[in-house]
Amino acid sequence: MRIGCPTEIKNHEYRVGLTPESARELVLRGNEVWIQSGAGLGIGATDDQYRAAGATIVDGPDPIFAECEMVVKVKEPQAGERAKLREGQLLYTYLHLAPDPEQTADLVKSGVTAIAYETVTGPNNSLPLLKPMSQVAGRMSIQAGASALEKAHGGRGVLLGGVPGVLPGRVMVIGGGVVGFNAAQMAVGLGADVTILDRDPEVLERLGTHFESRAKTRFSNMANIEQMIGEAELVIGAVLIPGAAAPKLVTREMLPLMKPxxxxxxxxxxxxxxxxxxxxxxxxxxxxxxxxxxxxxxxNMPGAVARTSTYALNNVTLPHALRMAELGWKEALRQNAHLAEGLNVHAGKVTYKAVADELGYDYLPTADALA
Structure with missing residues (x-):
């Protein structure tokens, strides 16, 4: 299979869909890999490193979109990229379609087959291709929040860890999944006063066991959110419904409850x-x-730490890319029900129910798309 990896063009996005090491693995299995010149510079990977891995370097994205059977990216295709996609082509990247009707319409119109990293599942309803970026984003959320709290950046002027004789900042984390857990770890490490809210009693029990007295847990409901939001200096929104739009848990009317x-x-x-x-x-x-x-x-928070993020992402996306290149995408999905959950769009149809319901498309079950 001919597999292409273009340069990411989203604002300040420095990640790349394939590392030189991933390109080498694909080439060793008989595939042809095309890399846009300069695509890896954001992670310190040069064109020569890709050439040494057996990849072909091409100028600009056009040859990749015009001639490659599979396009591997990191972020959702931007408008100019979507215009280059074609019927029968396989797109393998993050998509996040539910809140993005324009992207969805363009992908449907193009006829492309689009597999979204964020909806590929794993055992126990896990999201293994989303997890590493959730880990990165969760940890970065505390760094970003701590910086935004500085007075020069418009914040309240609070040091999260406090100092002897001065109370630490209060951090409220809404959602105890991968993002929330990693955010809480970072905040606890800084010495902040941390409270995690979640609706799942098992999650709350697991968090309580892990953090013991270093972080508090509360059941997530509107009354507790309204109370906690008035006490917190930093609020982390870490709630995810796979493939669907996130629920609005903090309303405009709640903002006056918060500290300036x-x-x-x-x-x-x-x-x-x-x-x-x-x-x-x-x-x-x-x-x-x-x-x-x-x-x-x-x-695209993880794009700021592009090298860490790219290698973490490739660790989990490459095995599926190898299988799709070896078997073809249809057979790979037939053999792996978890990968099949990643199919969001195929041949002008929406094949992920949460996206179809959110945006008003007729839903084509994946089983029918694979028939």
């Missing part, structure tokens, strides 16, 4: 965000202020 200069970090912004006042931002302009509350809503 407090910070909201919405890690769920890729799925529309879990704060009503959230809107996507970029690493170039990461924050904005509404009602004296600083909002940090960068939609």
């Amino acid at each position: 200069g407090a910070v909201l970090v919405d890690v769920a912004i890729d799925q529309g965000g879990c704060f009503e006042t959230s809107k996507p931002t970029t690493h170039a302009e990461p924050t904005y202020v509404i009602d004296n509350i600083v909002h940090y809503c960068v939609a």
Whole structure:
């Protein structure tokens, strides 16, 4: 199979879909790999390193979109990239379609077969291709929030860990999954006063056992959210419903309850965000202020630590890419029900129910698409 990897063009996105090591694994199994010149520079990977791995370097993205059977990316294709996709081509990347009707419409129109990293499942309903980026984003959320809390950045002027004789900052983490757990780990490590909210009693029990007295847990309901949001200096939105738009758990009416200069970090912004006042931002302009509350809503947070993120991502995406290249995407999905959950769009149809329901498309079950 001919597999192509273009340069990411989203604002301040430095990750790359294939590392030189991943390209080598694909080539060793008889595939042809095309890499856009300069695609790996954001992680310190040069064209010569890709050539040494057996890849072909091409100028610009056009040859990849025009001639490669599989296109491997990191972020959702931007409008200019979507215009280059074609019927019968396989797109393998993060998509986050539910809050993005324009992207969904373009993918449906193109006839492409699109497999989304974020909906590929694993044992016990896990999301193994999303997990490493959730780990990165969760940890980064505390770094970003701590910076946004600085007075020079518009924040309240609070040091999360405090100092002797001065109370630490209060951190509220909404959601106890992978993002929330990693955010809490970082906040606890800084010495902050941390409370994690979740609706699953088993999750709360697991978090309580892990953190013991270093972090508190509370059941997530509107009463507890309203109380805690008035006490917190930093609120992390870490709620995910696989493939669907995130629920709006903090409303505009709640903002006056918060301390002036407090910070909201919405890690769920890729799925529309879990704060009503959230809107996507970029690493170039990461924050904005509404009602004296600083909002940090960068939609590709892990792109700022591109090398760590790319290698963590390739560890989990490469095995599926190898199988699809070896067997063809249809047979690979037939043999692996977890990978089949990643199919979001095929031949002009939406094949992921949560996306179809959210955006009003007729739903084509994956089994029918594979028939």
